[in-house]
């Protein structure tokens with residue numbers, strides 16, 4: 001790695017070392033001020049990496065030295081970037097470093113951390129081409145963001161926030177580089193799966209099959225780079241709480257590739273929500289919406305993804321088996337780097353309808369291309385199903401049925417003793433049902449709201465609730 005660049009950014013390297021050795025908390029994120037944002041739009045600023053024009057909300061504040069690696073939330077460390085570049089940089093980081101938290105593994109990955117930070121710093125100060133000093137990182141990013149085609153060089157980009165103020169003109173030195181026609185004309189190749197395809201691959205637990213990935217037959221004969229899928233697979237391991245998962249085993253890139261190819265071939269998705277083959281979202285779109293509202297309200301109270309899962313299960317909105325997939329989707333939709341730890345208040349303020357319609361639009365365009373998501377058999381039916389499902393989710397937003405469901409777990413924790421408590425629980429549930437102007441039978445309520453089979457006897461239910469109470473006390 002280039003010695004000059006190392007000297008130039010020595011402070012960043014030191015900061016990440018002290019951060020990762022002492023497991024400090026990541027800096028909270030704050031975004032661009034509206035006066036700066038106005039300045040960018042007024043001056044037709046471009047993304048400093050890909051030269052896309054900033055419009056509306058297609059841009060984000062990027063922490064050049066990532067906060068997960070000890071980067072600070074100050075103007076020196078911030079730059080405005082298009083959302084696509086921002087996402088691709090985060091994916092690149094995960095491809096190079098594996099999954100967070102990075103301090104656990106720090107000594108092993110120190111060199112990778114340094115390499116990534118230097119690449120990140122130098123590409124915002126000297127332009128993307130300067131990143132070629134770090135070929136490995138550069139290759140992963142170029143594939144993720146540009147499908148290896150050459151991006152145009154920006155003409156009107158702004159640097160770090162610390163280098164300009166709200167009335168300044170574009171100020172990056174590489175703005176002045178002549179832009180050659182070949183740079184502008186090159187188009188991203190369409191034969192590679194895009195980030196959203198990989199998003200759905202990930203949601204569906206899809207892993208590229210061994211034979212096809214090595215033969216490259218799936219995507220039009222191009223060399224398939226596994227870097228992004230690897231990042232996703234790592235995530236999968238982390239979020240699925242796989243007991244065998246450890247960060248250490250993933251530090252060498254080759255191991256990662258081998259691991260990603262170990263899947264048992266594609267799963268065939270037949271129905272949106274079947275337990276074995278579907279998406280495993282909550283069956284009732286209302287519960288998806290309620291869980292979503294719960295997530296926005298409560299996510300910041302948890303420090304890890306695992307704790308958040310526990311919290312959601314404890315909130316008793318959806319069964320345990322549906323909580324993982326739901327939270328994975330939320331995390332993917334709200335956090336640009338898919339790291340729970342760096343989720344911010346600001347992220348959670350994103351508009352729900354926008355997020356949903358974006359996901360749907362991209363899913364639709366993916367399904368229209370038969371090269372993508374070939375593990376879905378009945379594509380038209382599937383798309384209808386998923387559209388219908390999410391349209392119903394949207395309808396349920398903001399209906400404030402927060403207290404519609406009886407707070408069973410809460411009641412059990414507080415009041416359950418043994419089978420003798422059963423009559424008072426029954427009375428409470430039925431009184432609650434009446435207060436909500438509904439008339440279901442106890443068995444129906446227990447089945448519909450709490451997934452308790454109608455065949456269960458009072459003794460069996462009692463035993464189940466006693467165990468629930470016991471396990472909630474052990475926590």
Ligand SMILES: [Zn+2]
Nearest residue numbers: 047050082085
């Ligand atoms: Zn960009």
